[in-house]
Amino acid sequence: MPELPEVETVRRTLTGLIKGKQIVAIGTDWEAILRDGLDEVRERLVGQTFTGVDRRGKYLLLRLTGGWTLVSHLRMEGKYMLATDHESPHARWTHVWFTFADGSELRYMDSRKFGRMNVVRTGTENVAISGLASMGPEPVATDFTVADFSAKLAKHKKAIKSVILDQSTVAGVGNIYADESLWRARIHPERPANSLTPAEVTRLHDAIIAIMAESIKLRGTTVHSYVDAQGKQGGFQDRLVVYGHQGTPCPRCGTKIEKIKVGGRGTHFCPHCQVAPTSAE
Incomplete structure (x- = not known):
């Protein structure tokens, strides 16, 4: 999509x-x-x-x-x-x-x-x-604030990936950019949203804004059939770190990227950089 x-x-x-x-x-x-x-x-x-x-x-x-x-x-x-x-x-x-x-x-x-x-x-x-x-703010600094993001996450015990895919949390984030943002912020996709520390909320907030801006600059991501109205493919697929890279080394630590299902969605992450939630969470 x-x-x-x-x-x-x-x-x-x-x-x-x-x-x-x-x-x-x-x-x-x-x-x-x-x-x-x-x-x-x-x-x-x-x-x-x-x-x-x-x-x-x-x-x-x-x-x-x-x-x-x-x-x-x-x-x-x-x-x-x-x-x-x-x-x-x-x-x-x-x-x-x-x-x-x-x-x-x-x-x-x-x-x-x-x-x-x-x-x-x-x-x-x-x-x-x-x-x-019901749509949430656009993922730009003028609309999407850390305070509002933190308040929304505090209301959810659901996996953080599922929460940021919810368009009422922040507009426009889909499967590709959720995986990439969580990797950049070093947050496991199954962490309960309300378990994130203030520092983690800020890192994720900043990662979402940055990755969206980077992808727009490169005209989006073509991993299946996407082309723009001029028939041109995007360029951000060459910058993807975890999405679609299961089995390859994490560029940050060398651990192999894994793929699991979160909320029914294929999800890519590094098991070393993105530590799994504990039972207490």
């Missing part, structure tokens, strides 16, 4: 491709992606023009004239691309398309068909979309 750095990269690359383009037709071959139904989406958006693209957590917020916002969640495999000629054949897995007045076409591809789009009044998205209503 694209995590925050990947969605932010899609936002940046998509903005320049669609800003100023007027929609003249909308089509789909898998209407379930359009939560409001094709007829309603056409009624609201045909004739409108894209004015920009924002992001909140893993959600894209495509802004349009008429006071409308198209809220798009890519889920596991969603991708956008712009075809310069709307009459060109659709690539495999193309399920939604927006045809523009200039003859080009924005196409949404999704091999798993899990992605979803909602059309809402601009400014109401935090109420209309439940995932946005």
